[in-house]
Amino acid sequence: xxxxxxxxxxxxxxxxxxxxxxxxxxxxxxxxxxxxxxxxxxxxxxxxxxxxxxxxxxxxxxxxxxxxxxxxxxxxxxxxxxxxxxxxxxxxxxxxxxxxxxxxxxxxxxxxxxxxxxxxxxxxxxxxxxxxxxxxxxxxxxxxxxxxxxxxxxxxxxxxxxxxxxxxxxxxxxxxxxxxxxxxx
Numbered sequence: 001x002x003x004x005x006x007x008x009x010x011x012x013x014x015x016x017x018x019x020x021x022x023x024x025x026x027x028x029x030x031x032x033x034x035x036x037x038x039x040x041x042x043x044x045x046x047x048x049x050x051x052x053x054x055x056x057x058x059x060x061x062x063x064x065x066x067x068x069x070x071x072x073x074x075x076x077x078x079x080x081x082x083x084x085x086x087x088x089x090x091x092x093x094x095x096x097x098x099x100x101x102x103x104x105x106x107x108x109x110x111x112x113x114x115x116x117x118x119x120x121x122x123x124x125x126x127x128x129x130x131x132x133x134x135x136x137x138x139x140x141x142x143x144x145x146x147x148x149x150x151x152x153x154x155x156x157x158x159x160x161x162x163x164x165x166x167x168x169x170x171x172x173x174x175x176x177x178x179x180x181x182x183x184x185x
Contacts, residue, residue, distance in 0.1 A: 004042045006032040011053035016099030019106040020050055020113070047112055054107060057100040062127060065093045069131055080174045086132055087156070088170030094157045095164065101157045125150050 010032030014023040025046050029036040043049035068089040074082075094101055107113040125146025132149055133142075152173065160167040168176075 003032070003034050003038045006034055007038060007042055007049055008053050008056060010034075011049045012057055015050060015053055015057070015103040015106075020054075020103055020110060021106060023050060047110075050107070051113060051116060054100070054103055054113075057097070057103070061093060061097040061100050062131075064096060065090060066131055068093055080178050083177060084170035084174035086170065087152075087168075087173045090132075090153065091156060091160060091167060091170065094160050098161065101161055105158065105161065121150070122146075128153065 010028045013031050014027045025036050025039055039046055039049055072085050072089060128149040129142045129146045
């Protein structure tokens with residue numbers, strides 16, 4: 001690896017171990033085995049490097065989620081079972097990428113990160129629609145579906161980080177959505 005890749009890996013390790021706010025330039029340089037000046041040369045600022053490392057980790061989570069969803073056999077025609085299986089896969093990837101999710105929530109306290117995330121919301125929502133529905137995110141109803149998926153994802157990830165043993169399962173989410181959509185009278 002070159003210095004740039006070493007910096008991304010070092011920044012990622014620091015993000016996952018210390019969080020966004022507590023990671024220093026010295027921490028990253030030490031973890032990467034490069035000089036502190038290399039951060040400025042390759043990324044300009046520590047914040048730009050941390051943002052790039054977090055974006056890279058998020059892309060890896062997305063690829064893992066795509067693989068997990070592709071591995072689910074489509075044997076059940078019941079839409080509620082389909083929702084349950086897909087959200088179980090989501091939760092499994094949240095568990096696997098716990099460091100990325102912790103760093104993401106930590107980074108939300110920083111205006112520059114929030115601004116970047118806000119700029120990527122439509123793309124993230126469209127990606128969730130593609131992944132979870134195998135649908136064309138260009139459809140009008142996909143925007144609202146993407147918003148719901150984003151809200152569920154952030155809520156499920158937060159609950160998992162707070163108390164993994166009591167985070168909702170795919171079955172519990174599907175059952176709750178079913179009860180909302182088809183109320184028992």
